[in-house]
Amino acid sequence: MKILRFYIPSLILAVSSILSLYGEEIEKHSLVEQSIVPLRDRISDFEARFALAKILSHHKETQEAALSHYEVLLKIHPFQKLLPIPIIRVPTKTISTPRTLVPLLSQVSDFDARLALARLYSHHKKTYGAALRLYQRILHEKPEALDVQIEMGRLYISMKKIHEGLTLFYSALAKHPHSLKLLVAAAQAEGAAGHAEQANALFLRALSVSGHSLQTCIAYADGMMMWGDFYQAQMIYRAALEKNLCSRDLFLKLAWSLASAERYEEAEGIYRELLLRWPDHPKVLEAFAGLKILEKEFDSAYALVEVLLEIAPAKPKYLLLKADILFMNEQFCEAVAAYSLQFRSRKHQTHAYVGIGRSLQKLGRCTEAHDFFQAALNSYPQDRSAQFYAERERPRLLEQILCAYSIPSDLEKWAALYVQNGMPKEALLIYEAILEKDPGYFPAQIGAAEMLAVLYAYEESIEMYRCLLERFPQNLKIEVALARVLGWSKNYQNSIQTYDALIKVDPYNPVLYREKARTALWDKQFDLAMASYQHLLEPSVNSLLLENYPYSLYRIQQSIALEKCAKALVWNKRFRTSLGAYRNLLAFNPGNEEALFDYAQSYCIVGLCDCSKEVYDHILHIDPNHNLVNKALDRNALRSHFGLQGNIAYWRELGSGTFSQSQIARYRSDAVFEVPLSCRAHARFIQNTYVENPFYNYQFYAAEGQTLEADCVINACLSGFVSATYKNYLRRFRSTFSSRNRLVWNWGDDLMLVLGCNKEDEIYNYFSLKQATQSINSWITASKNLTHYWNIEGTCQYYRYNDHNRQIHYNILTEYQFTEDPHIFKAILQGNYRNAAHQSISILSGLKLIDVIHPYWTPDHYYSGSLTFEYRYDYRYFIFCEAPQRYLDLKITGETDSEDNPSIQAILEWKHEFDRHWGVELKGLIHRSKQWNAEGGWGTFYYRF
Incomplete structure (x- = not known):
């Protein structure tokens, strides 16, 4: 139902094309005189009725009509295996072969009908193969049809046939090098294939051809989100919003770009503004809940999901999200109960089994957890999460994964599972395997650099980030990551200089000042750190971003003021007093990992090792790859x-x-x-x-x-x-x-x-x-x-x-x-x-x-x-x-x-x-x-x- 709503134009064309094939039969001589479609272009009555039956089956009101058409089709071809649903009752009475329902003069070409069917089939994974066969036949008949080439190329990418899809796009570009639609589609395909450099080059060509049209710029900004050029994407979204202040989708894109750059307070300001204009809008609430999960403010995320459940109480997506948030918030017993509600849903059963298994594992009930992981695997053997949790203790699982999967995006999902479970060595091996197969796969390049840093291979990580910066200059994601690794590797001055360079480019980014202050404190430059914090407490009057969203300004300044106070207390060795300051900071900003680690440190220094362990465990739950916490927990256990x-x-x-x-x-x-x-x-x-x-x-x-x-x-x-x-x-x-x-x-x-x-x-x-x-x-x-x-x-x-x-x-x-x-x-x-x-x-x-x-x-x-x-x-x-x-x-x-x-x-x-x-x-x-x-x-x- 939802897919049909999103593709109304294609649906109208398909319905009109198919319905035009049915009607009362007219005389043949009239047909010959009035039809403008050659007989060779017409499709059979069976094909038309089959397509109509599939469309009617999408709605409860028309399912009876669909059933009658399927009965007719079975009468024509009793052994037809293409019918998608079984016929529950087949009339015993003989059904005569149906007559055509559409006057021949109203029939459309076989090309249009097949194109409409191909578009419908391309919306579902189960029918990708049928759609591809239709596109291949259509393109064979009309090899110059550019729209068909674009759609077929996108279908190849969706089917993870990356080489075939890109070959088709570049073949079309060789003939149509100035086609804006083709350039944008090819750039999006390269982005979907993880090839950031090629996607960026194609988008630049598209911008040149379009004269930097607004729609092309927005498409470019969407692409930038994949390779982390958040600052440029935000600039484009802001410019677009100046021309269309009522665009909810543009506001959502801007908010998500801010959230991706860890500018959570500003993103929250936008979501709150949107909820004032569109109260209880599910799309806004979902995005807001996603932000709170990123920010690790799970209580707030839970409250937002409760609002969503008031709007749609039985929606499985929201019920599962609620269970996931309970798990993330370390409410494991409640999470088990929430996941259990999804047992009857075959579609979501595997997710529920895995969720219960993980919750039981956290509760120390490992035998029961393994039983649920095995149940998840039995319910859907192809599910990666089920395979991972049921078999991760198997010695050669990683080796089998690397042998069984060759598509980079599939391997990346396996790497994400290892990262999620605090197994950076295994994740790094997968990223390296991806880069051997596809050296230009950007997510694997970033992932490998991150895992190297987690494993203390700082020099190798820094080298990878610098190589990426040569190809993507002024890329915010890469430069911030590089500055962080420089700080972790004790190259404090280089790290601070990197932050200073970024601040010159993006002077209103509070993340840069906060990170610079933290790095300065690691380098024992207390005055510089306090000055960096103070800059955010006194924003300049021309800081338009903060003026537009006063709630964001409040959130930023309150968070910075609390962090500055806590850091100053620790600097002056007032560790017991700092415990209260960190409690206040974490009550306001629960997901602040820097504050959580410092909080644990203060507990440790005053001798409360059991309290510090609780905080370490919490950090490791929300960030399993925090390498200092792993070391601290090992030492704490001793x-x-x-x-x-x-x-x-x-x-x-x-x-x-x-x-x-x-x-x-x-x-x-x-x-x-x-x-x-x-x-x-x-x-x-x-x-x-x-x-x-x-x-x-x-x-x-x-x-x-x-x-x-x-x-x-x-x-x-x-x-x-x-x-x-x-x-x-x-x-x-x-x-x-x-x-x-x-x-x-x-x-x-x-x-x-x-x-x-x-x-x-x-x-x-x-x-x-x-x-x-x-x-x-x-x-x-x-x-x-x-x-x-x-x-x-x-x-x-x-x-x-x-x-x-x-x-x-x-x-x-x-x-x-x-x-x-x-x-x-x-x-x-x-x-x-x-x-x-x-x-x-x-x-x-x-x-x-x-x-x-x-x-x-x-x-x-x-x-x-x-x-x-x-x-x-x-x-x-x-x-x-x-x-x-x-x-x-x-x-x-x-x-x-x-x-x-x-x-x-x-x-x-x-x-x-x-x-x-x-x-x-x-x-x-x-x-x-x-x-x-x-x-x-x-x-x-x-x-x-």
């Missing part, structure tokens, strides 16, 4: 895995004068087994081995111990750590019990307080070992990030020793960061004050030291000040919270104190985490001064299952 760790440590200190109590070398090794209680909480069981070597007698004293420790992130503001160690010396010295406890409280992002209480062994020499000296160290640290670069911190520690001594220690430091990663340079200035209630007392027997009271450093109103220069080289490729840590860190500290003991200290640290499982960390320290020298080395090796 937090919930068992772990093994080995630690080794060496420490040696030798003092004199004030620091004379430091006289020992110490060795330690730990074997750690970590048990995850959740991703936020972990327990560790540690077997410790110690060796102490005091310089008093140069003896080695071994000990072993066991440690139980646990940590937990309670919420975004509160976390804790507890540890208890039992240490048992194998000979000579007493066993000890020590502990470490810490509570971290963040008052928003304004102040971080760390409260701690440690019971520690104070081992500096033989006598502290002998006396089993311990201290209880209670401490509090307050710190604040003043800006992105500058923070301050103060600590107060109170030591209470088990030999009735006590000590207080104050420390204040300020830190300033001069450069950004990967090469970070900092300066740290700090001051210390220490004072002990009682000083150490050495007990001598003659010249021999036999004991020490308070055998540890007991400073007496000691002051010191130090300046540290720190350089860190962060050499990991991906810099985000879940990424493996890989860095070299060097600290050089110069210190002076009230004891006239200037010192210098160097600490070198290296940490390298592999992508999964393994990690290693090494650290070395050397300290030199007149009165105290020390060296230390630490190593950690760990593995997570």
Whole structure:
């Protein structure tokens, strides 16, 4: 029914041609005198009645009439297999051979009748073959019929016989090089065949022939949508709308071109304007719902589909769209119920089975899901989705696909299925196979470049985009894609320069400013990023686009203002506050993937790994090829895995004068087994081995111990750590019990307080070992990030020793960061004050030291000040919270104190985490001064299952 409405002119011609063959019979001599159609051009009564019966069968009101004609036809040819429907009842009475119904003088030529039938047949896939045979016969009779050649060429393209169709078009163009209709048709055929370059050249010829007529320009703009020249297409649509402001179709085309360029806010403004003029128009509502799906605002899309279902409650297309949106919105149980409504529809049954299978798969019911995928395959074995989901676990499926399919458009659909399911390697193989068969197939060129970027093959992707730009200069889709890949590959300056060049061409495109701002932040150019955001918050008065659609301006500015605020909070390390800002942004713009990823990052940084995982899962559901999310999820999952760790440590200190109590070398090794209680909480069981070597007698004293420790992130503001160690010396010295406890409280992002209480062994020499000296160290640290670069911190520690001594220690430091990663340079200035209630007392027997009271450093109103220069080289490729840590860190500290003991200290640290499982960390320290020298080395090796 719908197809007939769209092709009214062809239908009228067909009906008039066929009906003219029927009527009352007249005398033969009258026919000979009055007919203007040669007998050889006339078609048979059977053919005419057959065509009429097919037309009558399209309408309920005329189906009875169609049935009577089929009965007559069966009487003429009882074994005729061409009849499209079975005759349910055949009258037992004999039907006489019908007479012709049309006077011969009113009959049309066989050519016109067959052309009308060919056009009707060409509207349905099932009758393409019959249409092609008719066109071939017609063209054989009249090889110069240009309209027939165009229609036949289009039919070839529809039948995916690309070579035959294009050969026919170019053969016709050789004879009619200036035919506008032929040039446009050939360009559209090249576009349908995926040959953007050839289509563009033919459209340019058509524009030249037509003198840039409006209709030709619009056809050109329609073609540009295939190869992504959205800016030029928008310019043409706008120019056309200036001449025809009432054209709904032109407005819809403009809106879709904006949506394709990710200018969602402006497209929404147009759709809302159209709905004011044409309320509840299905075509507008469908396009608006499609926009919201692209924008990943599924709640809004669902509401629009509900409006469509009020207009047409039983329309399968809308019911399936509703089910698809429920699936995309992660409402899997509701999606299963919605898909189930389509079981009775044979036409939509396969789609419903696949939808239910995918929903059950997301719910973890994989066995049931496979049953539905198999049911989908059984219901329609040729359906690609059914084949893919039912058989994708089969090892050689991809190989069989590449062997079984040769048409690029068919292979492209398979590639799309792999892309949709987050399988970029397989999709890339298909795109490469397409390009081997047809090197000019544009969708495969773009698809291959995208998949290379997803697979981190940035250089190859950039090279492909640059080659495409040489053939399609100033193509918005290609240039934006190139700028993005340049940013992902850390060619930030080139990326920003590309955005600047695009802004000069399209200065009112908000996407370009937003993308430029994000790239600038990746490059740590905060001021440039804020300036780019601000540009959109203050649009110039001649920005006609935004003036014409004030709702679009509101959407753009609100989205940008919220994103700018959230990004600024993250930049200034106010991660907890940023969580609220991102919630506001995502409530307004749920499909903002950049915001979603940043939101997950903020959760990760504050330790809420379960919350970050939920966001990562959501991103992966709406974009299965987000490669950073895949990495982040892998690393996030490791937090919930068992772990093994080995630690080794060496420490040696030798003092004199004030620091004379430091006289020992110490060795330690730990074997750690970590048990995850959740991703936020972990327990560790540690077997410790110690060796102490005091310089008093140069003896080695071994000990072993066991440690139980646990940590937990309670919420975004509160976390804790507890540890208890039992240490048992194998000979000579007493066993000890020590502990470490810490509570971290963040008052928003304004102040971080760390409260701690440690019971520690104070081992500096033989006598502290002998006396089993311990201290209880209670401490509090307050710190604040003043800006992105500058923070301050103060600590107060109170030591209470088990030999009735006590000590207080104050420390204040300020830190300033001069450069950004990967090469970070900092300066740290700090001051210390220490004072002990009682000083150490050495007990001598003659010249021999036999004991020490308070055998540890007991400073007496000691002051010191130090300046540290720190350089860190962060050499990991991906810099985000879940990424493996890989860095070299060097600290050089110069210190002076009230004891006239200037010192210098160097600490070198290296940490390298592999992508999964393994990690290693090494650290070395050397300290030199007149009165105290020390060296230390630490190593950690760990593995997570």
